Amino acid sequence: xxxxxxxxxxxxxxxxxxxxxxxxxxxxxxxxxxxxxxxxxxxxxxxxxxxxxxxxxxxxxxxxxxxxxxxxxxxxxxx
Numbered sequence: 001x002x003x004x005x006x007x008x009x010x011x012x013x014x015x016x017x018x019x020x021x022x023x024x025x026x027x028x029x030x031x032x033x034x035x036x037x038x039x040x041x042x043x044x045x046x047x048x049x050x051x052x053x054x055x056x057x058x059x060x061x062x063x064x065x066x067x068x069x070x071x072x073x074x075x076x077x078x079x
Contacts, residue, residue, distance in 0.1 A: 011052045014045045021045070 008014065021042045025035060 008044070008048045011049060014049050014052075018042060018045045018049070 009017065021038050024030060025038055025042070030038065
């Protein structure tokens with residue numbers, strides 16, 4: 001049997017869901033079991049968001065690599 005993989009939303013949706021989870025947890029209205037489930041989901045979303053941010057940072061660093069002469073051109077204004 002293959003382990004079930006939870007569907008993860010795009011970054012913006014994950015961040016929005018995280019904000020809602022924090023509000024629910026801070027309200028104190030949830031049972032202990034519900035709080036633990038929401039916390040687990042929050043950890044999963046946090047790790048997903050961090051992974052997306054890490055990949056984006058790596059992409060930006062690769063695109064702006066100063067050692068790679070082909071990716072950087074000196075700025076020359078038209079005027």
